[in-house]
Amino acid sequence: MPTTITPTSTEPKPRRHLEDHDHGSGRRPPTDKRTGGGGDNDNWNDRPNGRRGPRERLVRYRMGIFFALASDLMFFVAIVSTFFVSQNTGHFDAYNNYVNEWSPTLIPPILWLNTVVLILSSITMETARRRMFHEVDVMDEWLGLGKPITRAAIPWVAATVVLGIVFLIGQWIAWTQLAVQHVFFLSNPSSHFFYLITGVHGIHLILGIFGLVAALIGLYASHSLETRQIMVDCASWYWHSMGLFWLFLFTLLVFFQ
Amino acid sequence: MAHRKTKGGATVSFRRYLFSTNHRVIGVQYLVLALVSVTIGTLLSLLMRIHLVWPDYIVPFHGPILPEDYLALVTIHGTIMLFFVLTTAPQSGFGNLILPSQIGARRMAFPVANAISFWLTATALLILLSSTFVPGGSAISGWTAYPPFSAIASAGPGQGFGMDMWLASIAVFAIAGTIGAINTLVTIIKLRCEGMTWDRIPLTVWGWFTAALLSVIAFSVLLAALLLLFCDRHAGTSFFVPTGDLVNGVIHAAGHPGNGSPLLWLHLFWFFGHPEVYIAILPGMGLTSMLLANFSRRRVFAYRMMIFTTLLIGFLGILLWGHHMFVAGLNPYAASAFAVSTMAIAIPASAKVLSWLVTVWRSRPRYTTAMLFSLGFVSLFITGGLTGPVLAQPILDEYLHNTFFVVAHFHLIMAMAGIFGLFAATYYWFPLMSGRFMSERLGRLHFWTTIVGAYATFLPMHLTGLMGEPRHYAQLIGVPNAAGHLLAGTLPLNRFITWSAIFLATAQLLFFANLIHSLYRGKIAPPNPWQATTLEWHPALHPNAPFETSDGRIVVYRQPCEYLATAGEELILPQWRSDGIPNIKPE
Ligand SMILES: [Cu+2]
Numbered sequence: 001m002p003t004t005i006t007p008t009s010t011e012p013k014p015r016r017h018l019e020d021h022d023h024g025s026g027r028r029p030p031t032d033k034r035t036g037g038g039g040d041n042d043n044w045n046d047r048p049n050g051r052r053g054p055r056e057r058l059v060r061y062r063m064g065i066f067f068a069l070a071s072d073l074m075f076f077v078a079i080v081s082t083f084f085v086s087q088n089t090g091h092f093d094a095y096n097n098y099v100n101e102w103s104p105t106l107i108p109p110i111l112w113l114n115t116v117v118l119i120l121s122s123i124t125m126e127t128a129r130r131r132m133f134h135e136v137d138v139m140d141e142w143l144g145l146g147k148p149i150t151r152a153a154i155p156w157v158a159a160t161v162v163l164g165i166v167f168l169i170g171q172w173i174a175w176t177q178l179a180v181q182h183v184f185f186l187s188n189p190s191s192h193f194f195y196l197i198t199g200v201h202g203i204h205l206i207l208g209i210f211g212l213v214a215a216l217i218g219l220y221a222s223h224s225l226e227t228r229q230i231m232v233d234c235a236s237w238y239w240h241s242m243g244l245f246w247l248f249l250f251t252l253l254v255f256f257q
Numbered sequence: 258m259a260h261r262k263t264k265g266g267a268t269v270s271f272r273r274y275l276f277s278t279n280h281r282v283i284g285v286q287y288l289v290l291a292l293v294s295v296t297i298g299t300l301l302s303l304l305m306r307i308h309l310v311w312p313d314y315i316v317p318f319h320g321p322i323l324p325e326d327y328l329a330l331v332t333i334h335g336t337i338m339l340f341f342v343l344t345t346a347p348q349s350g351f352g353n354l355i356l357p358s359q360i361g362a363r364r365m366a367f368p369v370a371n372a373i374s375f376w377l378t379a380t381a382l383l384i385l386l387s388s389t390f391v392p393g394g395s396a397i398s399g400w401t402a403y404p405p406f407s408a409i410a411s412a413g414p415g416q417g418f419g420m421d422m423w424l425a426s427i428a429v430f431a432i433a434g435t436i437g438a439i440n441t442l443v444t445i446i447k448l449r450c451e452g453m454t455w456d457r458i459p460l461t462v463w464g465w466f467t468a469a470l471l472s473v474i475a476f477s478v479l480l481a482a483l484l485l486l487f488c489d490r491h492a493g494t495s496f497f498v499p500t501g502d503l504v505n506g507v508i509h510a511a512g513h514p515g516n517g518s519p520l521l522w523l524h525l526f527w528f529f530g531h532p533e534v535y536i537a538i539l540p541g542m543g544l545t546s547m548l549l550a551n552f553s554r555r556r557v558f559a560y561r562m563m564i565f566t567t568l569l570i571g572f573l574g575i576l577l578w579g580h581h582m583f584v585a586g587l588n589p590y591a592a593s594a595f596a597v598s599t600m601a602i603a604i605p606a607s608a609k610v611l612s613w614l615v616t617v618w619r620s621r622p623r624y625t626t627a628m629l630f631s632l633g634f635v636s637l638f639i640t641g642g643l644t645g646p647v648l649a650q651p652i653l654d655e656y657l658h659n660t661f662f663v664v665a666h667f668h669l670i671m672a673m674a675g676i677f678g679l680f681a682a683t684y685y686w687f688p689l690m691s692g693r694f695m696s697e698r699l700g701r702l703h704f705w706t707t708i709v710g711a712y713a714t715f716l717p718m719h720l721t722g723l724m725g726e727p728r729h730y731a732q733l734i735g736v737p738n739a740a741g742h743l744l745a746g747t748l749p750l751n752r753f754i755t756w757s758a759i760f761l762a763t764a765q766l767l768f769f770a771n772l773i774h775s776l777y778r779g780k781i782a783p784p785n786p787w788q789a790t791t792l793e794w795h796p797a798l799h800p801n802a803p804f805e806t807s808d809g810r811i812v813v814y815r816q817p818c819e820y821l822a823t824a825g826e827e828l829i830l831p832q833w834r835s836d837g838i839p840n841i842k843p844e
Binding site for chain 1: 438481
């Protein structure tokens, strides 16, 4: 090829530059208010193109997670719409009687307990997230006085992981309890949805737990405070959303069968 | 600029280009993928056309085309064209290649996710293509995969493993599309350079932005629908299978308890499927606005209105999926609502056409190939769009639904206008990709043959549709009774359409010749060859400028497409200030 379609080098640019006042250690307090992106109303004076302020990366990743969650919300909305359509659909049998086979699935009481566990896990996660932005600790890390933030956040993230696993085990128990009552995935249009909704939500939580574990490893291994903040922040927004989605789905399963 | 020739450089650069996270490389990868797809898709459509008028034609290495083969052709042609060409090329291909530069960003927001998204797309294409070789053959349900056939694996040929692979392919594509869309949105919102305020963003970017919003909203609904369909096929549920459905002499009620409804699939699918149409066309609409303004040296007429209409088309695009279901047993009241919302989209669409016409009106446009293709886009947008409100009316749709009238409608507006947008983009941005012009002489020849071929192929389809030729019919000959007589009556026109289609496809060889020739021998282009005003032509962002050293600040001073014409002198005001002098003179 006589000409290149791409720049001469596709080598990654070093992520950080001294002239950005950021030497890559992550030891800058993330309290700089000149943040945000876009062309509107920003102070751009000492940050030309690329990274703009210590929080730019955080906000960018957070926004990515939000759009992903919006997309995910549509996924659940689609399934819930199907739930209502199926609930209200019947057919005529051979004797011309209208038949609606939907018979509500009785919710195993353990789901209430699970819900409490999930709310608790959201609280522990939020505590961890807030610890990541604790301003005094951020200053300490910046001054090189150890990793107080990480030390404070790790137990809370770990607690969230444990509570998440407890919730999943609880869901599994709920499934076995239903199975004992001979309510299976195939039993009824309503039970399709019970298993489908809890199952799909459970898969989301398993992904969330992977995220949390990744954040834990990151908290332990990463030298950049910013990276650690991003990991915990994004994992926690995801986790909160799964909590909210569950409340929404649980309400549906309990009150709208 | 030549490739760096290092020791063992071949493998190193191969790997670097293959698994790059550079948005330009990924953009080119997407375009190559789309080019491969469009070639396959076109060849498949030619096979269909040939079979339709010469059913006895024996395909080399295959044999005669059986009805299930014909339906497989329909399915793979539709799926490939819609997903891997019309979605991939404008949104992911040119989006990656051009979008960051147009907003003054150096890269996409999430480069690694970007590469993942491309490789998922490539995987999806691979799954789709390999479904041809599984027992039972590729899916035969059309790109819409309507149940109950698609929900029952034993329903017949092409509903077995081929259908599963189709579902897998589209699921992977949906995930890839969502990741790409998130990347696009965050890039536009967060990585704009100084001064690039919302009302200064080029309309192309607004097109990509709206299309990305639609992707984020719609693709996950498709994913949910695919999951439910998969449950129907393999987990024994019946979300989409009606009670007592009789397929191939077997009543599919025993294994499928419940009251499934194929209509439910239509709701879920078209909630995605209709926005998908706008995902394909919106970037082309934005590009057309910018190109017409550039080559007419005019401001875009009613710039803010164009932004607003882009968003409005996107918004309405989500609300009107039901017009695909008028004859499927939709509640008439719901049908009225969908009819009204569908016809409402004619308002922003007409506003756009008005702006395009006013922009060009009484200017002295330079008819470059890119400009010609943009004008072709407008022309096809009008002719294809006019039948939109016709089909939006339930009572007319009652007759025209699933006839070739609909095929003509969406091929003109989506396929042809969409492809014309892609051609305009290629001719326009080619200097940016390669530093060379594409041949204008060959380009013009390509344009005229293509537009003649496009109209000759798709306009007569309105007529065969009005004569009652249905879609998805493998044969027009040999059908008994009055219906057969009716179908046989469309044969002369159909022969003409097939010849036109062959002509249209052959004309594309000109494009390939031009592409290859220009890549090596094209005229060397100056840095801003079209005297464009948008940032992708900024000297510091130009790919031929060394990336690493162009660390200068990029500041945007004005809206795109600003020109001054004072006393016979023409001044171009790019969005950036070049060398402290706000204006540069054209050649
Ligand atoms: Cu539509």
